[in-house]
Structure formats: structure tokens, C-alpha cells
Amino acid sequence: MIKNISIIVLAFLLSSCAEPEKEVYMFSYFTQSGQDGLHLAYSHDGLNWQTINNGESLLPPKVGKDKLMRDPCITQGSDGRFHMVWTTGWWDQHIGYASSDDLINWSEQKTIPVMEHEPEARNSWAPEVFYDEEKDMFHIFWATTIPDRHSPIAYTEREKDLNHRMYATSTKDFETFEPTRMFFNPDFSVIDATIIEHEDEFVMFVKNENPNPPEKNIRFTKASSPDGPYPTEVSEPITGDYWAEGPTPLKVGEYIYVYFDKYREHKYGAVRSKDLENWEDVSDSVKFVPGTRHGTAFKVKQKVFDNLVNYFN
Numbered sequence: 001m002i003k004n005i006s007i008i009v010l011a012f013l014l015s016s017c018a019e020p021e022k023e024v025y026m027f028s029y030f031t032q033s034g035q036d037g038l039h040l041a042y043s044h045d046g047l048n049w050q051t052i053n054n055g056e057s058l059l060p061p062k063v064g065k066d067k068l069m070r071d072p073c074i075t076q077g078s079d080g081r082f083h084m085v086w087t088t089g090w091w092d093q094h095i096g097y098a099s100s101d102d103l104i105n106w107s108e109q110k111t112i113p114v115m116e117h118e119p120e121a122r123n124s125w126a127p128e129v130f131y132d133e134e135k136d137m138f139h140i141f142w143a144t145t146i147p148d149r150h151s152p153i154a155y156t157e158r159e160k161d162l163n164h165r166m167y168a169t170s171t172k173d174f175e176t177f178e179p180t181r182m183f184f185n186p187d188f189s190v191i192d193a194t195i196i197e198h199e200d201e202f203v204m205f206v207k208n209e210n211p212n213p214p215e216k217n218i219r220f221t222k223a224s225s226p227d228g229p230y231p232t233e234v235s236e237p238i239t240g241d242y243w244a245e246g247p248t249p250l251k252v253g254e255y256i257y258v259y260f261d262k263y264r265e266h267k268y269g270a271v272r273s274k275d276l277e278n279w280e281d282v283s284d285s286v287k288f289v290p291g292t293r294h295g296t297a298f299k300v301k302q303k304v305f306d307n308l309v310n311y312f313n
Contacts, residue, residue, distance in 0.1 A: 024305040025250060026074075026103075027259075027288075028084070029295030034070035037061050038084070040103065041289050042305060046252035047282075051289045053312035063096050063109045064088025071126040071246065073194075073296040074103075078136065083174065085112070085127040085140060093118070095127040095142060097174060102304060104311050114142065114169055114180055121146050125164070126246065126294065130195045132170075132226050139227050141168040141183045143191035143209075151187050154212040164189045164209060170227065186232040188215065194296070195226055196249040198256060202226045203276065205247040205258055206234065216243035218260055220276070238271050238279045246294030259286070261294050268292050 027041040027049055037057040041049040052058070061069035066089035074084045081099055084106075088096040094111040115121035127142035143164040150163050168183035184190060189209040196203050201222045208215035217237035223230045239260060246261040255272040262269045262283070269283035300308075 022302040023299040024302060025252070025297060026300050026305070027248075027292075027295045027297050028072045028074045029289075029292045030070050030072060030086075031291040031293055034061070034068040034087070034293075037069045038072050038086075039289075039292075040308075041292070041295075042309075046250060046255075046257055047286050049286070049288045049292075052308060055289060055291075058103075058312065059098070059106055061086075061088070061096065061109070063111050064092055064094070066090065066092075069096065071294045071296075073126075073128045074298055075129050075131050075138070076298070076300075077131055077138070078133065083129055083131075083138060085129050087125055087127065091123055093121050093124055095124050095140070099174065103300070103308050112140070112169075112174075112177065114140070114177075115144050115167070117180065118144075118146055122162070123164075126192050128194050128296070130226050135227075137170050137172050138174070139168060139170050140177075141166050141193055143167075143193070150185065150189075153189050153210055156211045156214075159211040162189065162209075162211075164191045166190055166193050166206070168227070183228065184221075184230055184232070186234065192246050192294075194248050196251070196256065197226070198251075198276070200224075203249070203256075204230050205238075205249060207245045207247065208234075208237070209245075214243070216245070218244050218247045218258065218271075238273075239269070240281055242269070244269065248295060248297045250297035250299075257282075257297075259288075259295070259297060261292075263293075 025043040038059040040052040043049045070087040072086040086096045093115040094113045098106045098109045100106045122145040125143040166184035170178045191209045192207040205220045218239045219234040221230045221234045243264045244260040250257045257272045259270045268288040270286045271279045273279045
């Protein structure tokens, strides 16, 4: 009896000391206008990214007036299931949603009517979804312009009347949703918010979208909870003298990388920092798949990655 107990204890101790399963960095993105759907890339070092499925779409878009799948954002819940939201069209009052256990087989696509209660809402752009472990809830946030609702900014003719703020909803099951709420309301036009947890705080990176004079840079703000409130006084720009959008953060070793779309130059860039104070531009060191547009970085277990690559490649 004692011998059997000793074996059980030894087995438990060995399993407790086992190394955690390896993870692989993943990147969900779209190409061109987003008509062909979801693309995925992977990396083992956060710098060199390679395509999955030879650069072909893994999932075509089927919902929305324009049938687009722009700005795809993927996160994983505690049960291991992946949840994806995306921009379905330029002027929709809803966003797209689908889920998957393996990034191969996806649920039926549907729309979430996040702004249909606001008849004058002009858009629902670049939604992101963040899993809140403490509340076991998903927070979804996106950019919307509602005319005459927000503090005024100076326009250009091309971006006339586009004055965005971040709105949000929350859900436990993607069936029922909390009423849409104002999420982030600074004194500038803001789009492309994204969140990462760091040292018991939640850091939200955003794009200052002011057109006149043009900002078009990435900044950040911090809160004690993923659903805020986030101070509207943001950092100085962490990106350089170029136009950047679609930031997405990723922890790689001791660094936090922030990747972004240099959309006027048709390529991707990145900055990194250990302390969120000193930022190093490593755009010349990152190698993304040509044509990558506004993506989201996340991690998957090695087994999920192996199955994905074996299936598509």
C-alpha cells in the first residue's frame, strides 16, 4: 500500500515539474480589400513570419453587404475555443463573428449588430476581442463615427465627418451581449484599439486618427481592468515619422512587440520595449508575408499549430 502511494506521489511530482507545452506565434490578417477572407502566418521568434496554406485564404467571408473579412482578430477562451471578429464592410453597423476549435473548421459565420441601435452610426471598424480571465467574459471593442456626437476635430476633404471613438460590448457566450457602451472617448479621433496584459495592468494601444494636421501614429494608455476605464491622456507616439495603423501587441521573451501596418508604404513595421518607456523601432528586422494588412498576433499550443500546418501545407 505504501509502495503504491509512493509511486502515485512520484508520478505527481514528475508531472508537476514537466515543461509547459511549447507555443507558436500566430498572425491573423487580410490582404488587398479583404474579399478573399482570413489569412494566417506563424513565427518562432516574432521577427520572421511565414504563411500558412501557401498564402491562400483559409476562410472566405460570407456575411455583410460587402462580404469582406478585414481586420480579423482571434482570441482563445478558457475552454480552448478560438473566437474571431472582423470588419464586414466599410459602412456596416455590425461586425462579423465565427469560432473554431482548431483554426481549421469554423462555425457558421454571423453578424453581431453592435451599432444597429444607432441609426446614424456610420461604421463599425476593426473590432477586437479580448478574453477577461477574471470575469470569464469576452470584451469586444471597435471604432464608430456618429455625427455630432463627439468632440470636434479638424477634417480634410477626404476624411470629412469621420470622427471615431471606441465603443464596446461584452459577452460570455457570443449569443447574448451587454448593451453597447462608450469605451474610449479621447479628444482625438481614435481607431484600432488593442489590449495586452502586462505586469498586472492592461495596456491599450490605439491609433490617433486625426487628419488635420495628420497624426496617424500609435499611442497607448493603461488601466487596472481590461474593460477600463482607460485614461484619455495617452502616451506620446511610439511609432516614427510614417503613417501607422492596426497595432497588435505580442510578448516575445522579455519584450513587448507592437506590430503595425505601414499602410502608405504597403509593408509592416514593429517597435518593441521592455518597460513601455523606451521603444526601439525594429521595422527593418521584421519580415512579414508580402501583402499583409491589419492583423492580430496571438499564441497557440504546439499541437494546434502542428495540426494546422499538416492540414493546409
